[in-house]
Amino acid sequence: MVVRTSLDPPGGSVVGQPVRLHVDVLFPGSMPRPPRIRLGDAPGAQILRFETQGLTLREAIDGQPYVGQQFEFVVFPRRGGAIEIPSAEITLLDAAGDPAGSARSAVQRIVATVPPGLDASGPVIAATAVTVSQIWEPDPGQARLAPGGALVRTVRRGASGIPAMGMPDLAFSAPDGVRIYADAPRSEDRINRGAVTGERVDRVTYVFERPDAYVLPAIVQPWWDLAARQARSETLPGVTIAVAAASSEARQRQGRTTARAWVAGSALLGALLLGVLVWRLRGRRIARWRPWRTNRAASGAAALSQLRRVAQRGDPGATYAALATWLGRMPADTRQRIRADRRIAPLIDQLERALFGPDGGWSAEQGHALRNAVIEVHRTVRRPSDHPQRVDLPPLNPPWPRSKAGHS
Known part of the structure; x- marks a missing residue:
């Protein structure tokens, strides 16, 4: 057996450049079954794997025919300097799919540079083109906000050759007196x-706690133009947002209403106090509900619900993105158990072939089957067995296109 590794580009890179x-794992003569492969973490870098099925290789080595597979990972350096990529752990399988041995690839090393004018401490992207835009709701120039009011900021970033998961998180901040609630990022x-x-x-929501003038800071996206x-x-x-207290006219109206309530007698006073109590309880429920809603949107249950809705439509791209989001919110060992489960693994493989293979296909019936399999597997992982199955596959990630040059 032959195990070899290579980097593309083979030389150095800049911070944020994929x-x-x-x-490559090659066997003399024939390959009983494609091996499993996993790659550990590399401090200072983000490592993603976009495909479960590798590229089939056939070549002659010293006059002897070899067959095997090439697996691809994408490394995003997040700091300057030397970064060591650990060796890949390879599990060999026999024709029945049972472990038959193991191997390791060579350790690789990349050197990431920080070009002049680039701040590596920021969310750096390296691409040939980057676009950013934002939307405020409601319009800050027309909004009339009081304490407890909210302003929503939606930021969209696009990059050529970089998937959404390869874009670092932005740092959203706000002055004292403003709370921030962030939704889960959308790809x-x-x-x-x-x-x-x-x-x-x-998407983030700013909630203003008291009257004042607030400056919500700008957001800067640094990037290196590869071209x-x-x-x-x-x-x-x-x-800049001005949050105003209640006006004097409103306070006068409130005073007259209160006076009339006292004149009306004890019955009306009791009704007023009851109304105030209900209002205060409602405010507390709303304050508790907002973070609950934010946490709910970022939860695995919300991702599962989204996956179930999307899968039955039969759209392979949207299904793959929803599946990646759901798995990304699972613990590592749970992701591995789900990915190796025989009820769901063949459907995921078919979905990937439909997106990346030359002859794959995906139908609404397969989408329904994946939806049902996800439901069953979710029930299983909620009640794990005493002897969970060990899985060496890394977690699923969104698709990464393979260029011909990358496999030459």
């Missing part, structure tokens, strides 16, 4: 003739 790591990647354009949407070899940045401006 580097493809190829791991809207697009693939056109094998080229990916990553689209990530971040022009130049540091650039995109800025989304902040806004």
Whole structure:
């Protein structure tokens, strides 16, 4: 057996630039079954794997025919300097699919540089094109906010050749007196003739606690232009929000209403106090409900519900993205058990072949089957067995297009 690794590009890279790591596993004569492969974490880098099925290889080594598979990982350096990529752990399988041995690949090392003018401490992206935009709801120029009011900021980022999961998190901040609630990021990647354009949407809600003038800061997206070899940045401006207390006229109306209530007698006074009590309880329930809603949107249950809705439509791209989001909210060992479960693994493999293979297909019937399998598997992982199955596959991630040049 032959195990070899390579990097693309083979030399150094800049912070945020994707580097493809190829791991080839070749067998003399024939391959009983494709091996399992996993790659550990690399401090200072983000490692993603976008496909479960590898590329089939056939070649001659020293005059002898070999057959095997090439597996691809993508490494995003997040700091400058040398970064060591650990060896891949390979589990060999016999014809029945049982473990028959193990092997390891060589350790790889990449050196990431920080070009002049680029701040590596920020959410750096390295691409040929980057776009950013934002939407405020309601319009800050027309909004009339009182304490307890909210303002929603939606930021959309696009990058050529970078999937949404390869875009670092933005840092949202606010002054004292403003609370921030962040939704789970949304991926809207697009693939056109094998080229990916990553689209990530971040949505945060600012809640103002008291009257004052607040400055919500700008957001800066630094990036390295791979084509022009130049540091650039995109800025989304902040806004100034005036949160006003109740007006004097409103306070006078409240006073007259209170006076009439006292004149009306004890019955009306009791009704007024009851109304105030209900109002205060309602405010507390709303304050508790907002963080609950935010946590709910970022929970595995919400991701599962979304996956069930999307899968039955038969759209492979949307199904794959929803599946990746659901698995991404699971603990590592749970993701592994789900991915290896025989009820769901064949359907995921078919879904990936439909997206990345030359002859794959995906139908609404398969979408219904995946939905039902997800429901059954979810019930199983909620009641794990005493002897969970060990899985060596890494977690599922969103699709990464394979270019011909990357496998030459």
